[in-house]
Amino acid sequence: MALLTVKNLKLGYESDVILDGLSFTVDKGDYLCIVGENGSGKSTLMKTLLGLMKPLGGEILTSDGLSRNEIGYLPQQTLVQRDFPASVWEIVLSGCQNSRRLNFFYSKKDKALARKNIERMGLNSYMYKCYRDLSGGQQQRVLLARALCAAKEVLLLDEPVAGLDPIVTAEMYDLIDSLNNDGITIIMISHDIAAATRYASHILHISSDLFYGTKDEYLRANTSNSFIGIHDSDLLKGKIVNG
Amino acid sequence: MDKLILYMQYPFVRYALIVGTLIALCSSLLGVTLVLRRFSFIGDGLSHVAFGAIAIASVCNLTNKMLLVLPVTVACAIFLLKSGQNTKIKGDASIAMISVGALAFGYLLMNVFGTSANLTGDVCSTLFGSTSILTLTAFEVWLCVILSAVSVLLFILFYNKIFAVTFDENFAKAVGTKVDTYNLLIAMVIAVIIVLAMNLVGSLLISALIIFPALSAMRIFDSFSKVTILSALISVLCALSGILISIVAGTPVGSTIVATQAVMFAICCVLGKLGGKLA
Numbered sequence: 461m462a463l464l465t466v467k468n469l470k471l472g473y474e475s476d477v478i479l480d481g482l483s484f485t486v487d488k489g490d491y492l493c494i495v496g497e498n499g500s501g502k503s504t505l506m507k508t509l510l511g512l513m514k515p516l517g518g519e520i521l522t523s524d525g526l527s528r529n530e531i532g533y534l535p536q537q538t539l540v541q542r543d544f545p546a547s548v549w550e551i552v553l554s555g556c557q558n559s560r561r562l563n564f565f566y567s568k569k570d571k572a573l574a575r576k577n578i579e580r581m582g583l584n585s586y587m588y589k590c591y592r593d594l595s596g597g598q599q600q601r602v603l604l605a606r607a608l609c610a611a612k613e614v615l616l617l618d619e620p621v622a623g624l625d626p627i628v629t630a631e632m633y634d635l636i637d638s639l640n641n642d643g644i645t646i647i648m649i650s651h652d653i654a655a656a657t658r659y660a661s662h663i664l665h666i667s668s669d670l671f672y673g674t675k676d677e678y679l680r681a682n683t684s685n686s687f688i689g690i691h692d693s694d695l696l697k698g699k700i701v702n703g
Numbered sequence: 704m705d706k707l708i709l710y711m712q713y714p715f716v717r718y719a720l721i722v723g724t725l726i727a728l729c730s731s732l733l734g735v736t737l738v739l740r741r742f743s744f745i746g747d748g749l750s751h752v753a754f755g756a757i758a759i760a761s762v763c764n765l766t767n768k769m770l771l772v773l774p775v776t777v778a779c780a781i782f783l784l785k786s787g788q789n790t791k792i793k794g795d796a797s798i799a800m801i802s803v804g805a806l807a808f809g810y811l812l813m814n815v816f817g818t819s820a821n822l823t824g825d826v827c828s829t830l831f832g833s834t835s836i837l838t839l840t841a842f843e844v845w846l847c848v849i850l851s852a853v854s855v856l857l858f859i860l861f862y863n864k865i866f867a868v869t870f871d872e873n874f875a876k877a878v879g880t881k882v883d884t885y886n887l888l889i890a891m892v893i894a895v896i897i898v899l900a901m902n903l904v905g906s907l908l909i910s911a912l913i914i915f916p917a918l919s920a921m922r923i924f925d926s927f928s929k930v931t932i933l934s935a936l937i938s939v940l941c942a943l944s945g946i947l948i949s950i951v952a953g954t955p956v957g958s959t960i961v962a963t964q965a966v967m968f969a970i971c972c973v974l975g976k977l978g979g980k981l982a
Contacts, residue, residue, distance in 0.1 A: 510877040533877040544734045544739060544870060547926040554867040557880050589924035610878040 532611025555609030731938030754807035
């Protein structure tokens with residue numbers, strides 16, 4: 461049984477349709493990578509999956525007892541967070557907000573969950589450190605731990621490696637991969653097509669022609685080649701302009 | 704010292720101390736989230752709106768100005784916090800626009816329709832705070848005590864939610880927290896506190912009560928809970944000492960409190976630099 465079924469989804473802002481006729485399913489334990497150019501509607505799709513936006517048409521079905529706000533979400537960092545005075549512990553614990561009951565304070569269970577996820581992300585020694593003093597990779601791990609607190613079984617990651625150096629990027633991917641191996645379903649938005657084809661089990665390519673299928677099918681199809689092709693010519697242009 | 708003890712025997716001095724402390728406490732609590740969300744100027748904007756509302760109220764000869772001032776300010780606060788993110792006129796610009804607009808219209812109204820003999824004095828005392836904190840009635844003191852108690856209680860109850868919404872609105876929304884409701888709540892509490900605080904420091908200086916304690920505390924501490932607690936302590940301490948100094952030295956209450964806050968900020972900066980950041 462699929463955890464998440466998207467049927468004929470139509471996305472956009474009022475008169476401006478960005479994306480139409482999108483259908484895909486996510487099964488338990490999948491690692492789905494959503495790739496596509498800037499402005500293709502990746503972020504809009506993600507907001508819709510999270511229930512922050514209403515689709516123009518089509519439907520999103522969840523099953524296996526998964527409710528929409530049990531998707532753990534790793535957003536991109538905002539400007540506000542850069543110099544926010546908060547400890548790692550406070551931030552991870554804030555992942556335990558639960559919508560169903562109005563609880564003013566965190567329970568012992570919440571705290572145990574937060575502690576477990578801090579440990580899982582290898583952040584034990586940073587528990588009471590300030591978020592703004594951490595490196596980019598560590599900050600991402602803090603946000604990942606927070607997402608895990610909110611997640612039942614699905615994690616939605618929005619460009620988790622943006623702005624990280626190659627070594628930390630590789631560590632981040634390994635970490636996400638290990639979570640996937642532990643049985644957590646991953647939905648990741650990425651620009652990094654190489655990593656997508658390396659780690660993902662399924663790929664959703666959003667552009668003028670939509671593609672959804674397993675990684676192997678994707679590699680055989682043309683869509684990937686044209687995407688990589690566009691990248692190359694962009695790089696070339698950049699080089700000429702720069703020097 | 705003798706002078707101080709002598710003054711303490713008067714009820715109006717005790718009232719002023721009680722009200723001043725409570726207002727300082729409330730404004731500093733919310734100040735932390737406002738500063739972090741880049742809404743430092745909201746105090747300024749709203750207090751100018753309140754000034755405009757007071758002008759209208761006095762032109763209409765309302766006996767209880769609060770009845771008009773409070774709802775108008777609350778409405779503006781809601782509008783400003785709501786329009787903060789995704790609009791064409793960005794948060795800071797809309798705050799600036801509303802604040803100067805209300806100020807201009809307020810003064811205009813008072814000038815054209817004003818009945819008071821001492822117009823400049825009235826305007827000046829509304830802007831910079833007046834001796835009105837020393838002329839509080841028992842009713843006003845009770846009103847202030849009750850509203851402050853409600854604000855502090857709400858803040859403590861919703862502390863965790865406020866943190867979540869301040870740190871990451873989108874994440875909070877995604878996990879099902881009712882972000883809009885909490886924003887509304889924050890806006891309303893801020894508006895109430897600002898209207899109360901106008902008695903203490905006047906329209907122009909209110910921002911200081913909101914931002915100085917938070918900024919001072921952030922120089923020293925690195926976690927949200929500690930910053931919040933320290934900013935409350937700093938704010939209460941500064942308000943108390945400011946009022947006492949102004950009584951003894953005969954200086955204006957509002958500006959003395961703000962001056963104390965500024966000095967405290969400088970001290971915290973030095974402490975933060977010297978001691979490094981305490982965890």
